[in-house]
Amino acid sequence: MAEKLTLGVAARLSTYLRILTQSRKQGLESISSQEISDYANVNPTQVRRDLSTFGKFGKRGVGYKIDSLISEIQAILHTGGEHAIALVGAGNLGSAIATSAMFKDHGFHIAAVFDNDPRRIGGQLQELVVEPASTITSRCRELGAVLGVIATPPGSAQEVADQLAEGGVKILFNYTETLLNVPDEVIVHTINPAEEMLYALYFYLT
Amino acid sequence: MAEKLTLGVAARLSTYLRILTQSRKQGLESISSQEISDYANVNPTQVRRDLSTFGKFGKRGVGYKIDSLISEIQAILHTGGEHAIALVGAGNLGSAIATSAMFKDHGFHIAAVFDNDPRRIGGQLQELVVEPASTITSRCRELGAVLGVIATPPGSAQEVADQLAEGGVKILFNYTETLLNVPDEVIVHTINPAEEMLYALYFYLT
DNA sequence: TAGATTGTTAATCGATTAACAATC
DNA sequence: TAGATTGTTAATCGATTAACAATC
Numbered sequence: 001m002a003e004k005l006t007l008g009v010a011a012r013l014s015t016y017l018r019i020l021t022q023s024r025k026q027g028l029e030s031i032s033s034q035e036i037s038d039y040a041n042v043n044p045t046q047v048r049r050d051l052s053t054f055g056k057f058g059k060r061g062v063g064y065k066i067d068s069l070i071s072e073i074q075a076i077l078h079t080g081g082e083h084a085i086a087l088v089g090a091g092n093l094g095s096a097i098a099t100s101a102m103f104k105d106h107g108f109h110i111a112a113v114f115d116n117d118p119r120r121i122g123g124q125l126q127e128l129v130v131e132p133a134s135t136i137t138s139r140c141r142e143l144g145a146v147l148g149v150i151a152t153p154p155g156s157a158q159e160v161a162d163q164l165a166e167g168g169v170k171i172l173f174n175y176t177e178t179l180l181n182v183p184d185e186v187i188v189h190t191i192n193p194a195e196e197m198l199y200a201l202y203f204y205l206t
Numbered sequence: 207m208a209e210k211l212t213l214g215v216a217a218r219l220s221t222y223l224r225i226l227t228q229s230r231k232q233g234l235e236s237i238s239s240q241e242i243s244d245y246a247n248v249n250p251t252q253v254r255r256d257l258s259t260f261g262k263f264g265k266r267g268v269g270y271k272i273d274s275l276i277s278e279i280q281a282i283l284h285t286g287g288e289h290a291i292a293l294v295g296a297g298n299l300g301s302a303i304a305t306s307a308m309f310k311d312h313g314f315h316i317a318a319v320f321d322n323d324p325r326r327i328g329g330q331l332q333e334l335v336v337e338p339a340s341t342i343t344s345r346c347r348e349l350g351a352v353l354g355v356i357a358t359p360p361g362s363a364q365e366v367a368d369q370l371a372e373g374g375v376k377i378l379f380n381y382t383e384t385l386l387n388v389p390d391e392v393i394v395h396t397i398n399p400a401e402e403m404l405y406a407l408y409f410y411l412t
Numbered sequence: 413t414a415g416a417t418t419g420t421t422a423a424t425c426g427a428t429t430a431a432c433a434a435t436c
Numbered sequence: 437t438a439g440a441t442t443g444t445t446a447a448t449c450g451a452t453t454a455a456c457a458a459t460c
Binding site for chain 3: 439440441442443444445446447448449450451452453454455456457458459460
């Protein structure tokens with residue numbers, strides 16, 4: 001395998017993949033670096049450079065074939081496979097996450113949903129039955145889940161994080177505002193739109 | 207006003223602000239660059255450098271006073287005030303967004319909620335009454351909303367984006383997977399956790 | 413004092429982009 | 437051919453971080 005990508009390149013390639021996946025859904029077959037750049041908010045030269053580092057994927061005067069570019073980027077990111085997600089929290093947010101097509105589009109699927117509310121346990125969420133939070137650790141081990149999503153009230157987040165980590169989950173997506181303490185080998189990604197708003201607003205205000 | 211910050215610095219300052227705000231909520235009064243760095247996943251030297259560009263906010267041997275550091279960063283980002291958000295979509299996702307404390311913590315407040323489902327219009331969401339989607343443009347003008355959040359099904363996203371832009375909204379947060387076409391002066395931020403997962407998974411797999 | 417932590421330097425490294433030849 | 441768009445160069449610019457003196 002080639003060198004490890006830098007943070008910036010990997011982030012941008014993920015963005016391109018999202019744009020390409022969605023463009024394909026809309027029936028498009030090819031796309032230019034200019035169009036990708038419009039949706040990704042990056043310079044078009046940057047797009048071409050990011051891609052040309054790994055091969056000559058485009059056709060001069062024409063653009064990039066969407067299908068094949070998706071495959072190329074998936075190969076670069078090693079993320080063409082299927083990946084199991086453990087989702088904790090079956091409330092409004094958890095339901096929204098389970099219902100969304102976003103994950104399925106990129107090869108992720110929710111393998112189990114947990115909640116600690118007896119009124120929700122045993123209920124259906126899409127094709128899944130809501131399982132009790134007390135089984136998080138054992139079920140994650142069984143499923144071999146590497147990815148965990150925390151969509152609980154903030155007060156439960158740390159406890160849930162502990163159970164997920166104990167179950168072998170290595171990447172936590174934290175939708176609560178709680179700061180989580182986790183073992184060194186676990187990475188926490190916090191999903192906080194307010195943080196992005198601050199950032200967006202700064203550039204608007206200046 | 208000083209120079210415009212680079213993308214990276216502004217993004218990191220926003221992250222620090224989230225961490226500081228949450229640490230204060232937990233009752234802490236001071237924090238070290240090492241602690242900030244643990245939560246932000248950046249190098250501690252980077253944290254100190256980011257801050258020291260704007261002044262000497264810390265105390266050697268002690269760390270940073272959380273309260274005053276929050277004020278300093280808010281001043282740098284010009285985001286200490288209150289900002290109105292127009293939220294479109296009162297389903298699971300919209301409800302989760304309206305209920306979350308994340309926005310309030312950073313001076314954002316949902317000023318109006320819209321939906322096009324007659325069963326939802328007129329209903330309560332927190333302190334707000336759900337308004338018909340047909341009034342988005344006029345209400346955004348009235349409210350002077352600069353920020354819009356699209357939490358509808360994907361099929362309605364483009365139409366909603368058009369109405370928000372028409373109403374003077376300049377920054378759109380798009381929670382759907384739809385690629386939006388907007389006027390040049392409008393910025394779209396797409397919230398797609400699957401994209402972040404691809405990225406996180408790459409670093410886990412390599 | 414001893415320990416901790418900041419602020420800053422200095423060096424390296426990677427990111428960015430205008431410009432344009434290549435080529436479809 | 438004419439127009440469009442890629443791939444690549446070359447130059448600049450900003451980001452990153454180890455190391456350490458300053459100082460609480």
